[in-house]
Amino acid sequence: MSSTIVSLPDQSTARIPKVNFLTKENGLLSWLLTGDHKRIAILYLISISFFFFIGGALAGLIRLELLTPQSDLMATDTYNKVFSMHGIIMIFFFLVPSVPATLGNFFIPMMLGAKDLALPKVNLLSWYLYVAAGMLALYAMITGGVDTGWTFTTPLSTHYVNTNVITTGLAIFIAGFSSIFTGLNFIVTIHKMRAPGMTWFRMPLFVWAHYAASILMVLGTPVLAIALVLVVLERTVGIGVFDPAKGGDPLLFQHLFWFYSHPAVYIMILPGMGVINEVISTFSRKRVFGYTAVAFSSVAIAVFGFFVWAHHMFIMGVSNYAVLVFSLLTMLVAVPSAIKIFNWAFTLYKGSITFETPMLYSFGFMGLFTIGGLTGVFLGTSGTDIHLTETYFIVAHFHFVMVGGMLMAFLAGLHFWWPKMTGRMYPEKISQLAAVVTFIGFNFTFFPQFILGTLGMPRRYASYPPEFQVLNVFSTAGATILGVGYLLPVLYLTWSLKYGEIAGNNPWQATGLEWQTQSPPLTENFTEIPIMDHEAYDYEWLERQKEKEVTSVG
Template identity: 85%
Template structure:
């Protein structure tokens, strides 16, 4: 244990100025955006598209909650409701959560954090955005043509033989969007391996980069399995091959295995980048290096590796062998440990810090609390006997919303606020954004906590109508959702406002240590005037204190 003291004073922003030329105004016009190779601009393209899809998914969520206000199918007919929850799941998972942090913040920041001018393959990066948009359009088309009601899980033989909706269109959309995710992951891995600035060793990388590295491994290895599974589903629907069809000798459980082989790691694709954001935010606002950097870095990789060997815990009640269930349950318990390590290391980072409570930090605290609940309720579901009662009920809905929305979305918003000054050069309004963070937290708890109780009472998921005894908790949940909606709408108002009226941020408004904070806000197209030479570890606040110009040493 080594220790030293550092005082960090936030810089005076009254004299801050925007750089004359930066990535946003280097070139103007639509064409310069649509054909850009600049990772920062592609990140912005992604930001617009995923925000669009988030609000579509959010609209579906509102319909779900309104429908569940009453026990009967009063608002929507059951098949409409089925389409609504399917589209909510498909849009939120494949078009929002999977690309959320990696494709926006990851795209923007990874090259800068490692001291590179761009990702290794800028054209492939742009291609990945086009694929994402094409996939999104297919899914939108499926929606507009009449919807799809498979749920996001595409369970066979329901999806292949029993439904009359646009399953193939939606599956094709996911297939294409999946390739966007593969290409993003591939780009990140190559970039992190090959594009690091001189002196940027693996253990000097910010934890943001480690988290994305782990998530990228999952994207690259997991997504193709989903792709081939959806191809087989589409072929089964269109020409009638029999790989998953029990009447032809196929086994529908094979579909479950293949689907969850991707879709469980997908959970970590979604959460690891969120954890990556939290590491940066907590370190910055407690002005301390992350407690146990190596443990946090390796825990990301451990999650990525173990994450591939736990998929069968989605199938405990499906008549799999008791003994294989035993193995997968044990591995599930092991994958929970790295997450626990992270939570405690983040908490310990606060110890003897010098903590301030800007908006990103509030979101990060929200993440810690909600992810702790989300993670520990995951242990309920990994515990085989408990899973029998809880799976396929609202308990599981609450669990993954705690992880995905309480965890990932909180982290996403933390990251967005945290790097907003870097991305746009201007500060977001602090007071109202703190309010939004608190409203989101309260709304979230009210929306999803009652669902744990509903689940233990036995309310099944994906029900358009339900027995009246579940109504009280559902009303509570819907009420919470309306608060939550306000929490999400507020940033949509003040973030664009800040583009024009926000205070000019300056290069390093938070006095953070990452390389991205040592360059101009917004960054130049080339990121760095000269290739930086890195001679310190990540989160080295003493090094930062000694920087007079807050500009890294550069070549020449």
């Protein structure tokens, strides 16, 4: 058994196909007016990378400020703006669209054997909305920023701060519609555009995960939109719905906000879980264990996601009885999440595991997401939550889930599908190094924050008591390692666009329909609409296909 499954074509003769979606048309307009889901995915990839590095730079500033106990790098209100913009950009402009709008956009139609998403123009519109929203958010940042935190908690956001709440609120409102249109498009595509033979239980689990996330986007995001509209009206007209002085209730805002923003956590993580399914199956050469259970666990996470939002509000003054109910319901979400983790572990069991870069990132995901998920159980338990919430424990918790989970999954997916998207391999050794560096840097950055949180260091302050300094120095040092881990892929992936090895159709010997066509794919994906005549992750089918090919060539 070789230690790798990579099978590349003979580099001396292999060529990138002359006709593909990248070369079909040329010129800026052919990109800006495109309806091709693959081109829109590339546009998204460039734009979310841009916002990721802005958000990352802000994170760097936060960690630098926290290197010392005093607030000496920047004024305290500047610090408030920096962490608010970090959260807003990372959540609304990176994490929510990251996997769905890039990898999902690119591969869902291909995995289903369709020519495009059902609504190509709506897809393009969603990218333009995203860009407009992003520009508006950047404008708000440059002209003074916003310092409410990403949660816009009332009455702080409506009565006590005078920063660019309105502009940022509108930016997020627009970004919300971008996300709604993406989700709507996915649901319609998955229902209506499947190739002949592609039944629901033959779809890759990546598609199932996106289906679940799309339900959340469509049903949750409008509630965020109305909540933000009310905040903007409260600031401009003084409507009073969130103003206790006029009889309103600031908590109502939090109910509406978290009704979206808790499911939003699953919008962020579910597509990442979808990536992990594909990667783990491919690099252990086994069908995902318990396919049906994993598929339904995605949907279960989406449905339960709507019942738990008030666990963000345990200390905010909601009724004690509601706390009990929501705490109990929160525990329910742990079940489908655990189903996924266990099934991935069983997929690995007795598999022929190889350690290519996407697999390394996936291992990172499994470990870090498990830690993030288990600490989530502490926070869902109302007793411990009262002690831990609003401390660095919660910061560490959601960074384990979002950065350790989602970002790892995004990078896993990006490496996994990079050969398909560009036709060229990324350099294996340095990317394995990058995965390891990211993992180490991540743990150095965020593990100390769990300890800081249990010791009682509150979040969202520029200064802290000196006894917390050692752990904060650890965290900042880890952040620099993490930064290197994120810069490396940018460098070598760009390098590989020109100098990478030719990947061929199916470098990983994976089974998805997207791998059975040329790399980079044609504009309408397939020369003929494929007919799906086997289950997902059927490696024996792939072997038979290869044998057939050999005999027919011979």
